Amino acid sequence: MKYENIQMAYFIRRDNRFICHCQLINNKKIVTVHVKNTGRGKEILITGALVALNYQPSPKRKTAYDLVAVKKETMWINIDSQLPNQLAYDGILSGKIVLPHFPGQLLSLKREVTYGNSKFDLFAISDTGAKAFIEVKGMTLENKEIGAFPDAPTVRGLKHVNELQVAYDAGYFSYVLFIVQFEKIRLATIHNAMQPQLATSFATAMADGVEVLAYNCKVDPQEVTLKKQVPFDLTYPFVDPNALAD
Incomplete structure (x- = not known):
């Protein structure tokens, strides 16, 4: 499974099961992100964590980004439930x-x-x-x-x-x-x-x-x-x- 348009960011906060906010590394922009996992993930979704966002803009979407992976210490954890x-x-x-x-x-x-x-x-x-x-x-x-x-x-x-x-x-x-x-x-x-x-x-x-x-x-x-x-x-x-x- 490959993601075609990954952008790196830092995790800021999670509003609910589906939505979080992250800061893109390349331009420092704060973006609203869809969390592709309804689990709690409290041990990895912490402020400042390095995350991978899949950029998928569409008029049908409320957000242009999906959070698909989080780095925990030296290991990447994919959280894409699909x-x-x-x-x-x-x-x-x-x-x-x-x-x-x-x-x-x-x-x-x-x-x-x-x-x-x-x-x-x-x-x-x-x-x-x-x-x-x-x-x-x-x-x-x-x-x-x-x-x-x-x-x-x-x-x-x-x-x-x-x-x-x-x-x-x-x-x-x-x-x-x-x-x-x-x-x-x-x-x-x-x-x-x-x-x-x-x-x-x-x-x-x-x-x-x-x-x-x-x-x-x-x-x-x-x-x-x-x-x-x-x-x-x-x-x-x-x-x-x-x-x-x-």
Whole structure:
């Protein structure tokens, strides 16, 4: 995934989930920016942080800029919430992302397929007739090379995990695929303290047969490249950097 028109800036403040203000480095102009992630991001969206803005002017837009990446110490973290689905789709098609225990060769891969009361991101069919639902989640929260999801409570995420378990029990292969939007990570986990019910639902679903995968990315301001699979450990005791800051 490449961004065609990146401009560097310094983060100033965030007004709400969707809007922030940044100062462009090249001309010192303060601009209104769309935040392409509704998560909290308090540990990275701090005054003075170096950020990457994608310049996309249009008469149909309220802002001409999208905030797509933030530099945390020496590491870039991509926060574009539209990116994980594309990386997952391309990664599965190319074979870089492997779905464990999914039999045969991939025959087709569709986006946004409804099952029950949920619309899952991807639906795969193999040449053996096996069918799989894949729900893709972006992961942007990090502390000491541990990645965690979510960084804010998610009703939608909880619903998807429960529905994946229903799909698995009905004979479908079911996966949660985390696209880790940064590179330096030793393992991924669920942020139990943020949403204990979600962690419980993951434990139940995984015990039943739903599989959880995580792949990290090489990130710079202009480009994000899927890198490799990283371990997922549901029981790892993640320490929230936002809680430390508070």
